Each structure stands twice: as C-alpha cells, then as structure tokens.
Amino acid sequence: MKHLSEISRSPSRKSPRNIQNILSQIKLFEVYPKIFAVVIKDDKLRARVFMRYQEFYESDSDTFRGKGFKWTEFVDYYKKKTKNDILSYHEDWTGYNIPCDSIESCIAVIPDINFFDLIMFSIVDTIKSIVGNDKFYLIGIDQSDGGDKSLIEHELAHGLWFASPKYKADQLINIDNLPEYVDQPLRSKISVMGYGPNVIDDEIQAYLSTGIISPMNRIKDIKKYIIKFQDTFKKYSSQMSVKQIPLDWNTDLNA
Numbered sequence: 001m002k003h004l005s006e007i008s009r010s011p012s013r014k015s016p017r018n019i020q021n022i023l024s025q026i027k028l029f030e031v032y033p034k035i036f037a038v039v040i041k042d043d044k045l046r047a048r049v050f051m052r053y054q055e056f057y058e059s060d061s062d063t064f065r066g067k068g069f070k071w072t073e074f075v076d077y078y079k080k081k082t083k084n085d086i087l088s089y090h091e092d093w094t095g096y097n098i099p100c101d102s103i104e105s106c107i108a109v110i111p112d113i114n115f116f117d118l119i120m121f122s123i124v125d126t127i128k129s130i131v132g133n134d135k136f137y138l139i140g141i142d143q144s145d146g147g148d149k150s151l152i153e154h155e156l157a158h159g160l161w162f163a164s165p166k167y168k169a170d171q172l173i174n175i176d177n178l179p180e181y182v183d184q185p186l187r188s189k190i191s192v193m194g195y196g197p198n199v200i201d202d203e204i205q206a207y208l209s210t211g212i213i214s215p216m217n218r219i220k221d222i223k224k225y226i227i228k229f230q231d232t233f234k235k236y237s238s239q240m241s242v243k244q245i246p247l248d249w250n251t252d253l254n255a
Helices: 019-023 043-058 071-082 100-108 115-131 150-163 165-176 180-192 197-210 222-237
Strands: 026-032 035-040 096-099 137-141 243-245
Touching: 019 115, 026 115, 026 150, 035 043, 035 150, 043 071, 043 096, 043 100, 043 115, 043 137, 043 197, 096 100, 096 150, 100 115, 100 137, 115 137, 115 243, 137 150, 150 165, 150 197, 150 222, 165 197, 165 222, 180 197, 180 222, 197 222
Parallel strands: 035 137
Antiparallel strands: 026 035, 026 243, 096 137
16 A cells, blocks of 8 residues: 555545545544634645645645646646655645635646545535535644644634634734834745735734744844734634534545
C-alpha cells in the first residue's frame, strides 16, 4: 500500500485498501454555530484533504485562485516555488479555513477528482445534512480543544469573520484605526507569506486577535494595537462550544 507521501503527486480516485485507517483519523466538530472543524492529527493527511480547496480560495497565484486545476499542476508549481524536491505543503501550512461557497465553487470545476476530494465531499455532505441550505465555514486543525489553543483560535477568528457580520464589522473598525505605519508593513508581510489579496483583511484580524508571528513583531507599535482585536475576539468567541458530529462516509466513499 502506498504511503501518503508517495501518492501526493497524483492520487487516484479509487480509495486505497487502507481507507478505513485513513478515515478513522478524521473527526468533525461544530465549534460555533455554522463553523465546523475537521480535526486530523496527521499533518500530511490534513494537508492532502484541504490543499486543493485552500488554494482555490486564497492562493497567491492567479493560476490557482478561483480556478479549476489538476493536482499535479499545483504540486509541480509548489515544489518549484519552494525550491524543494518533495511537496512540503504540510510543513508550511498547518491550519486551514475555507467558506462554504468557495468549497462548492471548487468542487464544481475539479478536473481530476481523487479520493482526497471524495473525503471532502463526504465532509461537506455531512455538514449540509445539519445546516441545510445555510452557509457554513470549514476549518482544518490538528486538535479540537485542550493543549495549545492558538491554532483553533486563529482559524475560529476566520470563521467568525465569515459567519458573524457584527464580528466582521467590529474588526473592520479596528483595522481602519490602524495607523498607516502599522497597516502597510503588516499587509506587506502577510502578502509575502503567500496569502492572496482577497484575504488580507481577514488575515490581519486573525493574527492580531489570536497571536502574531515573528516577522510581525518588528512592526513599530503593533503590540499596542493588538489589544482591541483581542478584546473583540474574546467577546464573540466566548460562545464557542465544541460538539462532535458523526461523519457519514457512505455518501461518496461507500466505506
């Protein structure tokens, strides 16, 4: 049986013989109304499930953002971009966040569906059986609660930006109040990190609300402006309540 690293270049639509072992590693939780978390502890598996959809949503490349693309096209592009002989996506990105409309738009234009896509289809089908036609937000993390909460909080901030108009409005006010000497360097650093222009404001509020990283620490006075973002996040995230949702694998994988 091929290991995940061996099938990363061009995985088949046919489920591998160890599919039950793969599926047993995937858990679904509702962490906030209409915000769902897929918890996969294995970094490679989590990356394989989310990679196509995350790049469709916010790739810094016009070739992939909002476009249907083959798995091998992105793998070759990313290896060239990172100057790496192997796909290092799982090492470079640990958390994922995607709104439902982007997931569904991506699904509609996939030219080479593989079994990682079928896993995502089943996740979406399970969520839709709960929310119906309502919009939802999907995050991908390595744990649902406990331990270091920084990752789930960062991704929850993205979910709140999408799911709560009041939260988004409050954080946009905080962004507007950033002085230019903080705002512009912050946007530049986030762009360099590989985010598309369509998500810069969202990334600003998520980082300032839940924890900035080392390149941002050097921006003058940034820590002074973090407080309002954190207070806004705490106000809304207090409603967070983790509930596990049984996944229905029969809809797409017939597992």
